[in-house]
Amino acid sequence: MMGAIAKFETPPDFLGKVLASVRSGIVALAAAVFLTAPAAAELNIDITQGSVQPLPIAIPDFAGQGDAGQLGREIAGVVAADLKRSGLFATLDPASFVDRFVDPNAVPNFQNWRVINAQALVTGAISRAPDGRLQADFRLWDVFAGQQLTGQQFFTTPENWRRVAHIIADAIYERLTGEKGYFDTRVVFVDETGPKGARIKRLAIMDQDGANVRYLTKGQDLVLTPRFSPSTQEITYMSFGAGDPRVYLLNIETGQREVVGNFPNMTFSPRFSPDGQRVVMSLEQNGNANIYSMDLRSRTTTRLTDGASIDTSPSYSPDGSQIVFESDRGGNQQLYVMSGGGGPAQRISFGQGRYSTPVWSPRGDLIAFTKQMGGRFAIGVMRPDGSGERILTEGYHNEGPTWAPNGRVLMFFRDVGGQNGGPQLWSVDLTGRNEQRVPTPSFGSDPAWSPLLN
Incomplete structure (x- = not known):
């Protein structure tokens, strides 16, 4: 059975934690837009070409404590697998990462990602909401422009974690290609x-x-x-x-x-x-x-x-x-x-x-x-x-x-x-x-x- 997933846009200037108190009652799949003006970065993939060079993207494990940390690793893995399977993204080997721990609440050190030729970076965090639901946050960054491209926050039951991963992959795919994704299917x-x-x-x-x-x-x-x-x-x-x-x-x-x-x-x-x-x-x-x-x-x-x-x-x-x-x-x-x-x-x-x-x-x-x-x-x-x-x-x-x-x-x-x-x-x-x-x-x-x- 499909479970409900509440989705929210994450403003570039903060992870939306001040909004959490007004979201706890939402159980249906819904979207509330709190996004400020989009970043001016030009990072994108032109999929109308006959041959597409895969875009190098870094997807570190999503941060989390205890069992949330294990889910963070698994969600990041599913997101990476979805994007790699599309043929449009080259997911970088985590062994090449200069930053082994990425603080999802901080602006990344973009220079450390530029040196490994990452053009896009995904950061995220997994935690438990007070009502027991799973809270997942992610941000997509343009590494060379040093700007956030999009960010979202989700609340759902823990068994729905794979759907969250697919929805995140869809959001990244859409933001970088201009086309709807197909992973949450x-x-x-x-x-x-x-x-x-x-x-x-x-x-x-x-x-x-x-x-x-x-x-x-x-x-x-x-x-x-x-x-x-x-x-x-x-x-x-x-x-x-x-x-x-x-x-x-x-x-x-x-x-x-x-x-x-x-x-x-x-x-x-x-x-x-x-x-x-x-x-x-x-x-x-x-x-x-x-x-x-x-x-x-x-x-x-x-x-x-x-x-x-x-x-x-x-x-x-x-x-x-x-x-x-x-x-x-x-x-x-x-x-x-x-x-x-x-x-x-x-x-x-x-x-x-x-x-x-x-x-x-x-x-x-x-x-x-x-x-x-x-x-x-x-x-x-x-x-x-x-x-x-x-x-x-x-x-x-x-x-x-x-x-x-x-x-x-x-x-x-x-x-x-x-x-x-x-x-x-x-x-x-x-x-x-x-x-x-x-x-x-x-x-x-x-x-x-x-x-x-x-």
Whole structure:
């Protein structure tokens, strides 16, 4: 379960301790702005370039006494890992630090950080508030300008410390890149265990870095294609149990599950509309598969395609005005775009091979896809009109891209092959250069990234 986190801006001239007495009653996730005029420093990362030189950043352990000191080390470690994994930051080795202890209540000795080429510095402190909650403070400094760039303070329950670390990493990422971060997010996926011919598949959810895995189903039924709602903490997914396949809605926080529909034939790839009020999916009838949308309030369905072909894997544009989907209406799997209400479709993929599993970027500027050609599977992106196709990664079997909420990183699954092989989760950024495995307890497939939680 997610816990509440109260967030406050920390003015550059003090750590906000005089404000603590008026904050103790706040329990909901909220923001109160006390920030003075922003610093005039120009430190930033231009992530619109084709190649980005990682920015050297120093992140000493956050100060704290007793168990708070251990949490301070762990929070600093998670912040550093998040930023390093993005490929935009080079976190400096603590062994190189001239200042081994950093007083979070004092202005840093910037010269000691300049000599190790740190361009940015993060300082912080962890303590216990009088009511038992965890208090976390951090500041981000421009080392060469000698100025504070941002600072925040958080109150939460101790078990929420990892979320605090992710939120701090998001704040640093946003201040230095100008783009929203993606670290305070979760990923739902299909956990796969057992022998290759008889895998048990359970829905699972975890933090985007692989921590805090929690199972959402028990494995009695086959589950496929979980997808997050963009507006609530709900997922939709396919389940094949006794009888017909069903599309379910599952509230992640309460565990409440309800059937969207019990369809007499095969159903594929349910996905939410941008407002979370509809689900679009593919229904098979008489050997053909067409795309339908269902209003989740009235449970009425609307047919969006009507042809003697297999139309599947629909995905809305962020404004809901268009849908991209895959279809074999031209002879093999290709990508098409149509109005959000159905109607004529325009083919957008024209390269060699077959295209599938399209998903629209949250930014609206790109569509990610799987491409199969010559026995290999690639993950790529193209513009909504089909131009600018780029392959980000390829291998034996890559499939199922899902976007981080800032539209800068993709997660997908890759089957490693072999007698005892199985799917693993991987991520890659839009440069295609920063590819990393995402740890899971066992095999994992069909990832779906959540919106930002904070």
